[in-house]
Amino acid sequence: MAASLNGHAPAAIVARAQALFDDLSFASARAWKAKAPDRKVIGYMPIYVPRELIHAAGFLPLGILGGGDQLEVIHGDAYYQSYICRIPRSTVELGVSGRLDFVDGMLFPSICDVIRNLSGMWKTMFPNVYVRYFDVPQNYRDDIGGNYYINELAELRHDLEGLRGKPITDEELRGSIAVYNENRRLVRDLYALRARSPWLAPAPEAYLVLRAGLVLPVEEHSQMIRDYLAAATQEERPRRDNCRIVLTGVFCEQPPLNLIRSLELAGCYIVDDDLLLVTRWLTADVPTEGDPLQNLALAFLHHSESTAAKYEPDLKEKGQHLVHAVRRSNAEGVIFACPSFCDPALLERPMLQHVLKNAEIPYIAFKYAENSGQMQPIREQAGTFSDSIKLWSGR
Amino acid sequence: MTVITTPKAAPANEVEKDASMVKQKEMMAAHYDRLTSAPETGEKVASTFVPGNLNELIMCFDLVNNLPEVNAIQNGLRRQSGAYVLEAEKIGHSEDVCTYVKSDIGMMAKGNLAPNGKKFPSPDVLLLSYTGCFTFMKWFELLREQYQCETIMLHTPYMGDGKITKNMIEYMVKQLKEEVIPKLERISGVKFDIDRLREYLKKSAMAEDDLVRVLQSAKSKPAPIDAYFGGIYYIGPIFGAFRGTDDAIAYYRFLRAEVDERLAQGKGPVTPDGDMGKEKYRLVVEGPPNYTNFRQFWKMFYDEGAVVVASSYTKVGGVYDLGFRHDPAKPLETLAEYCLGVYTNRSLPMRIDMLASYVKDYDADGLLINSIKSCNSFSAGQLLIMREVEKRTGKPAAFIESDLVDPRYFSAANIKNRLESYFQMIEQKRAGALAAA
Numbered sequence: 045m046a047a048s049l050n051g052h053a054p055a056a057i058v059a060r061a062q063a064l065f066d067d068l069s070f071a072s073a074r075a076w077k078a079k080a081p082d083r084k085v086i087g088y089m090p091i092y093v094p095r096e097l098i099h100a101a102g103f104l105p106l107g108i109l110g111g112g113d114q115l116e117v118i119h120g121d122a123y124y125q126s127y128i129c130r131i132p133r134s135t136v137e138l139g140v141s142g143r144l145d146f147v148d149g150m151l152f153p154s155i156c157d158v159i160r161n162l163s164g165m166w167k168t169m170f171p172n173v174y175v176r177y178f179d180v181p182q183n184y185r186d187d188i189g190g191n192y193y194i195n196e197l198a199e200l201r202h203d204l205e206g207l208r209g210k211p212i213t214d215e216e217l218r219g220s221i222a223v224y225n226e227n228r229r230l231v232r233d234l235y236a237l238r239a240r241s242p243w244l245a246p247a248p249e250a251y252l253v254l255r256a257g258l259v260l261p262v263e264e265h266s267q268m269i270r271d272y273l274a275a276a277t278q279e280e281r282p283r284r285d286n287c288r289i290v291l292t293g294v295f296c297e298q299p300p301l302n303l304i305r306s307l308e309l310a311g312c313y314i315v316d317d318d319l320l321l322v323t324r325w326l327t328a329d330v331p332t333e334g335d336p337l338q339n340l341a342l343a344f345l346h347h348s349e350s351t352a353a354k355y356e357p358d359l360k361e362k363g364q365h366l367v368h369a370v371r372r373s374n375a376e377g378v379i380f381a382c383p384s385f386c387d388p389a390l391l392e393r394p395m396l397q398h399v400l401k402n403a404e405i406p407y408i409a410f411k412y413a414e415n416s417g418q419m420q421p422i423r424e425q426a427g428t429f430s431d432s433i434k435l436w437s438g439r
Numbered sequence: 440m441t442v443i444t445t446p447k448a449a450p451a452n453e454v455e456k457d458a459s460m461v462k463q464k465e466m467m468a469a470h471y472d473r474l475t476s477a478p479e480t481g482e483k484v485a486s487t488f489v490p491g492n493l494n495e496l497i498m499c500f501d502l503v504n505n506l507p508e509v510n511a512i513q514n515g516l517r518r519q520s521g522a523y524v525l526e527a528e529k530i531g532h533s534e535d536v537c538t539y540v541k542s543d544i545g546m547m548a549k550g551n552l553a554p555n556g557k558k559f560p561s562p563d564v565l566l567l568s569y570t571g572c573f574t575f576m577k578w579f580e581l582l583r584e585q586y587q588c589e590t591i592m593l594h595t596p597y598m599g600d601g602k603i604t605k606n607m608i609e610y611m612v613k614q615l616k617e618e619v620i621p622k623l624e625r626i627s628g629v630k631f632d633i634d635r636l637r638e639y640l641k642k643s644a645m646a647e648d649d650l651v652r653v654l655q656s657a658k659s660k661p662a663p664i665d666a667y668f669g670g671i672y673y674i675g676p677i678f679g680a681f682r683g684t685d686d687a688i689a690y691y692r693f694l695r696a697e698v699d700e701r702l703a704q705g706k707g708p709v710t711p712d713g714d715m716g717k718e719k720y721r722l723v724v725e726g727p728p729n730y731t732n733f734r735q736f737w738k739m740f741y742d743e744g745a746v747v748v749a750s751s752y753t754k755v756g757g758v759y760d761l762g763f764r765h766d767p768a769k770p771l772e773t774l775a776e777y778c779l780g781v782y783t784n785r786s787l788p789m790r791i792d793m794l795a796s797y798v799k800d801y802d803a804d805g806l807l808i809n810s811i812k813s814c815n816s817f818s819a820g821q822l823l824i825m826r827e828v829e830k831r832t833g834k835p836a837a838f839i840e841s842d843l844v845d846p847r848y849f850s851a852a853n854i855k856n857r858l859e860s861y862f863q864m865i866e867q868k869r870a871g872a873l874a875a876a
Contacts, residue, residue, distance in 0.1 A: 123822050125840065127535070127812045132819065154597070157573045161820040163599055164787025168827060177599025177786070182569060182576070182592055183614055192596075192610035199606070355569070355576055355592055359583055382533075387815055390533040391540070391577035395584055397531065411535075 054249060054275045057268060061252035064259050065301070068115055068138070073106050073259050074146050084148040084207055086174075089135070089159055090296040091353060092325040093151045093178055094197060094340050099220040099262060100212045101204040106147065107258025107322065110134040113300040113415040123165070129385040130413045131297035132162045139170060148207060149174035151200075155296060155353045156388050174207060176200065182355040184345045193341040201337070217336035225329045227262050230269040232324060235316065237273060239373035242313035243283040245276045247291075248305045254320050284311070287433040288375045291317035292366060293393065295351050297383035297414050306419040307379065311430030315373040318351060325349050352388035363399030370405050376433045379426065380409035406433060454711040454734075459694040463675055466690065468555065470680050474503050475557035483627055486562040486582065489756045491570025491595055491778040495639035495683040495765070496619070500627035504680040505562060507578070511542040513554045515730030515844035523549060524845050537574045538813045538845040540581065547585060561586050564626045566619070570595040571755070571783030572816040591622045595778040601789050603779050611775035637767035639683035644764040649691035650677055651759050653698050657748040658801050661718035663701035665708040667747035668737040671728065678756030683765075710741045719744030720865055723797045725751045725790075725824065726809040726817050729841040732849045736841075739855050743862055747807075749797035751790065754782035761793070783816045791827045798832040804865045805834040807858075812842040835868055837861035 064072055077083045084103040088095070095105040111117065111134030119140045120133035138144050150173060152163035163177035179196060181189030205211050231254065238245045253272045257265035286308065295318040307314060328347040331339045350356065350365035370378060378400055382389035393409060400407050408429045410422055456464075477484050485502040487493065489509065497504050514520040523545030524538050530548060532541050546552070551559045567579040567590055576592075583590045593614055596607045620631050653673055657666045664670070673694060681687040701707075707715040711734050722740075724747045729736050740747070757763070758780050766773040778784070785793070794806055806828045810818045822838065829836040839857050842848035 123820075125810055125812075125818060125822070128815065128819055152599075155573075157816040158819040160573070160597055160599070161787050161815075164790075165820050165823050167786070167788055168791065168823060177597055179596045179599065181610070182594035183610075183618065185618075188610065188613045188617060189594075191613075192606060195606040199604075352577070353573075355567075355594075356580065357590075357592065359587070359590075362580065362584070385535045385815075387536055387574055388577065390536050391574060391581070393533070394531045395580060398584065411533075 054272060054279055057272045057275060058249045058252055061256040061268070064256050065252055066114065068111060069143050070106065070146070070259060073104055076104050076261060077146055082208075085146060086149040086151060086204075087144060087147045088151040088178075088322075089153060089155070089162075091153060091155050091321045091351060092180070092348075093153055093322065094200070095262070095322070096217060096220040096224050096330075096336075096340065097197065097201055097204055097212070099223065100216040101208045103148075103204070103208070104261060107320075108135055108138065108144070108150070109258065109298050110414050111137055112298065113302070113417065115415075127385055128158060129297055129383050130415060131383070132158050134414065135162065136165070136169075139166070147173065149176070151176050151178045153178045154180050156386070158387075159296070174203065176203060180344065184357065186342065186345065190338075190341050190345055193344060194337050197337045197340060214336055218332045221330045221336055221339065222332045223262050223266075225332070227257065227266045227269075228324055228326060229329070230266050230273070231257075233273055234269055235324070237276065239315045242286070242288065242315050243281050244279070245272075246281075247308050247314040247317075248301055249276075251301065251304055251319060254323055257323050258320065284313075285434070286311045286313040287377060287430045287437075288313045288315045288373065289377045289379050289429075290315065290366065290369050290373060290375045291319070291379050291381060292396070293380045293382035293386070293389040294319050295321050295353075295389070296386060299381055299412050300414060300416055302419055303381070303412055303416065303422060306423045307426050310423040310426035312379065312426050315375050316369045318349070321349050321351060352392035363396045366396055367399060367403045367405065370403075376406070376437055377429060378405060378407040379429070380407060382409070382411050384411045384413050455709055455713045457697060457709045459690070459697050460672055462690060462693060463672060466676060466681065466686055467679075471553050471555045474505055475553045475555060475559060477503055477560040483563040484560050485564045485566050485623075486579075487566040488568055488570065488572070488575050489678050490572060490781040490783055491568030491593070492678065492682070492756060493566065493568060493593070493774055493778075494680060495636055495643060496615075496623070496774060497566065498639055498683060499631060499635050500623045500629045502564070502623070502627055505559065506679055507543045507582070508539050509679055510546065510553070510559070511539040511844050512730050514542050514546060516733055517554065518731060518846070519546075520731060520844035521846040536813060537578070538843055540574060540578045542844045543578070544581060544585075562588055564588060564623070565590040566593070566623075567591060568593045568595065568778060570778045571597075571781050574816070589622065589626060591619055593619050593778070595775075595784060598779060598785050598789065601786050603776060607779060608772055608775050611778065612771045615771050615774060633770055636770045640765040640767040640770055640773060642685065642688055643677075643683045644766070646677055646682065646687040646691040647757070647759045647764050649695040650674070652695050653691070654749070654753065654760055656698050656702055657746075659702055660721075660802070661705065661707040662721065662746050662748050663698050663706055663708065665710070665715075665737075665741075665747050666753060667724045667728065667750040668710075668733075668740070669708050670747070670750055670753040674753050674756060708741075708746060710737065712738070712741070715741045715744075715746065717744055718746050720862055721746060721748045721801065721803045723747070723749045723794060723801065723803045723806045724809060725794055725806060725821065727752045727755075727811050727814060727843055728809060729849050730844050731842075731846040732851065735851060736849075736854070739851075739858050743858065745858075745862065748801040748803055751782050751794065756781065758782055758785075787820045787824065791824055791831075794824065795828050795831040798828060798834050803834065804868075805829075805861075806832075806836040807861065808836065808838045810838060810840045812840065812848045813845065814843065835861070835864045837864070
């Protein structure tokens with residue numbers, strides 16, 4: 045049963061989430077695995093995998109998001125040229141340094157050519173680990189992309205059954221879908237709180253609580269969010285004279301926590317973002333009746349987040365998700381923070397900026413790496429942006 | 440403001456060209472004339488990409504094929520791409536991303552002129568064959584924004600597990616049947632005729648046979664061709680707008696005869712400075728070339744007696760030497776198999792296998808990787824590829840870096856130094872082997 049931190053101040057919950065975030069040896073996931081001999085851990089990279097299947101097998105889905113700014117990359121740089129982003133090199137570092145030696149499988153979702161190629165590198169470097177490049181459809185018709193995706197899900201299910209040594213039943217899958225529906229509802233509640241009262245759930249805290257969901261069992265994570273929501277809404281905190289912004293471009297390589305903190309300190313409340321999309325990729329509950337794979341597939345096709353890794357078939361809809369995010373969260377501007385050398389984010393950015401310009405939504409842009417250390421220029425840029433919004437937006 | 444001054448090409452010596460090169464140049468010129476005359480002739484234009492190029496299908500709808508990558512290459516060779524890349528960066532495109540894309544966007548911003556000096560027509564359709572490169576998707580979303588024209592997505596799944604599955608084929612065939620073909624019918628006003636497609640596919644296979652024969656001629660010693668620098672010319676028609684045409688059949692028959700003759704005479708490749716001297720080093724090359732300094736780059740090889748006997752770049756528009764041929768008996772399935780099998784849609788272990796086999800089959804001295812700054816599809820993982828191929832073959836490998844069409848990333852001195860060191864390494868390896876024998 046999930047441990048409850050109910051009654052604790054937000055600080056205690058955040059401290060636990062911070063400890064999980066800081067732990068690059070994944071002690072909590074190792075401890076979870078050690079509790080029973082048939083337990084397995086399946087790692088996955090951004091942006092989305094159907095964690096329900098892993099959960100239904102009785103395994104722990106473990107989000108691998110690179111090494112952040114605390115990991116010294118020694119070996120990883122030997123695998124990549126200087127013009128490749130940082131997340132694959134720190135992920136390789138995690139692998140070759142033995143920090144992932146307890147991970148039984150790795151899923152590499154369809155996000156970009158670098159992560160795609162990393163799937164083959166992983167196969168070559170770690171031949172005893174189950175590795176799958178997890179492709180998703182770019183065609184959103186039920187009878188075309190839907191059927192393809194159902195079969196891809198079935199293949200993944202089959203592989204996981206092989207690792208498990210017995211079938212995953214539909215009933216188990218439906219149960220896992222329900223558990224993740226609940227988790228996504230809580231994540232949406234957390235985002236709603238931030239949009240409503242961002243001073244009650246500061247972005248660095250909300251990020252840490254959300255990020256804990258990538259290493260904890262989902263039930264435990266849901267409880268953590270519940271506790272945090274309860275604690276955050278009960279604690280009075282000073283409301284700053286900040287502007288409200290949507291942060292975008294941060295869907296794969298993670299910005300340093302300091303960057304998130306710096307934006308708020310510079311006067312920008314982050315009221316929506318595309319961080320850790322896997323936690324809310326599916327935007328509506330997945331039905332728990334009927335064929336579970338079909339339900340997951342249809343949810344993917346028709347109720348999932350828009351991001352640069354997905355093709356938008358309708359030109360008129362291109363970038364509108366960002367405008368909707370601004371309107372929904374009552375934001376006043378957008379900050380594009382893109383990892384250096386991130387093809388999806390950087391190629392997408394000009395198109396999104398045109399959409400924002402047409403919608404008369406102000407924006408700024410900068411780049412970062414997961415180990416960026418110098419925050420002063422970003423703080424100055426964000427501070428100026430905040431000031432300009434406050435001066436010129438007529439508030 | 441950054442200003443790039445690209446030195447004008449030296450008042451060059453007359454470039455030596457074999458007859459097939461002259462023939463190809465004429466074909467390309469005729470194609471560009473056809474393309475830029477489209478507004479007058481009323482022909483409709485489909486833009487698409489080299490990997491996953493469905494030229495046979497495009498021809499079924501009387502559409503003219505325009506390939507933005509080939510246009511970027513032309514601009515690179517003509518030393519215009521540097522200014523185009525800067526123009527794209529000026530209007531908001533990141534310095535970090537693909538320079539093919541930026542060359543294309545910059546070219547549009549500066550008048551959209553084809554190599555013949557006439558304006559490219561706006562495409563009637565963007566056929567987004569999303570094959571082997573994530574950037575393609577963004578590229579055509581960017582072009583769609585500019586041209587406001589219809590875009591058709593054909594999603595090719597990646598061969599992550601090193602195999603083509605039934606699910607992949609069914610997915611692709613269904614997209615072709617129910618999305619791509621009906622939309623092309625509507626846009627072109629031409630009804631789809633599967634027998635017409637079969638006819639084109641039959642012609643494709645004939646040209647493919649001859650191309651393979653040409654590429655595999657480099658197994659001989661000396662190699663009668665250079666399978667990278669020369670190979671880029673050889674793949675031009677079949678990777679571009681000519682696959683499935685009589686022109687392609689004639690070109691590859693002609694090329695094959697030309698190469699057979701060189702083979703019979705024991706000659707090496709033709710270089711821009713004439714017949715290559717004695718073949719000293721036989722290399723396999725992975726990765727695209729640099730186009731802004733193409734001739735200078737090539738010269739660094741042939742001046743040292745280095746010939747490329749096999750390359751991966753000549754497989755980006757189709758891997759024919761491992762047996763695939765377009766098959767008129769299963770017209771849509773064969774298009775799916777073609778897309779799935781192109782080099783950049785193959786998993787990294789498949790690429791390692793292929794390159795290691797080339798080193799052995801072509802009796803090469805080693806593997807050279809030209810890593811391209813703005814092409815992650817190729818570049819991410821190449822350092823591991825290098826180590827693995829070295830390990831498996833026991834032959835030395837080397838790594839150089841440049842870019843496709845951005846002259847800022849071509850450092851001649853660095854590349855030359857590395858090549859010279861590499862050739863020394865090969866010599867040492869040979870001396871060591873001799874001493875051990």
